[in-house]
Amino acid sequence: MIHAEAAANAHAMGWAWADENTHKYGGAPCGTVYLGALTGILLALRFHTGSQRLAIKTDCQQAIAAIAAARSGRKPTTPSSRKNFPLIQAVLNEISRHNAPVSFHAIDEETPVMALKTARLFAQQQLQAFTKDPKHAPTGSASPMPPIRPS
Numbered sequence: 001m002i003h004a005e006a007a008a009n010a011h012a013m014g015w016a017w018a019d020e021n022t023h024k025y026g027g028a029p030c031g032t033v034y035l036g037a038l039t040g041i042l043l044a045l046r047f048h049t050g051s052q053r054l055a056i057k058t059d060c061q062q063a064i065a066a067i068a069a070a071r072s073g074r075k076p077t078t079p080s081s082r083k084n085f086p087l088i089q090a091v092l093n094e095i096s097r098h099n100a101p102v103s104f105h106a107i108d109e110e111t112p113v114m115a116l117k118t119a120r121l122f123a124q125q126q127l128q129a130f131t132k133d134p135k136h137a138p139t140g141s142a143s144p145m146p147p148i149r150p151s
Helices: 032-049 061-071 079-083 084-095 114-132
Strands: 002-006 013-018 021-029 055-056 100-105
Touching: 002 032, 002 055, 002 114, 013 032, 013 114, 021 032, 021 114, 032 061, 032 084, 055 084, 061 079, 061 084, 079 084, 084 100
Parallel strands: 055 100
Antiparallel strands: 002 013, 013 021
């Protein structure tokens, strides 16, 4: 499950992903829900190295649509998709490196799943931490924003 939270004025952003066994989270002093969801998706793909099918579930329909469009070879059409295309391309690169099929599913934000509740909690905590003190906010990942690996 991937969840992201952002302040209404596109300042602080927090994101998290969680499954039954683990979670990672982070944030940034400036960002959007869309950017947070893409970040969570990228890190979930990097963490999942097994040969089992991976079903990524998120309540960010914009991230799913952008990845689906890029997978089908369409160029980004919205300003936010163009701006975040390097991150979308990094997601596609991780999918291509994956040993198993990867699928994306939209979920309702009210879905009562423990992984979504965990992701929501950590994303909200990151949002609050980056809103309060962007330079000293904790992160549960190697870095608040993952590096983009070359293709």
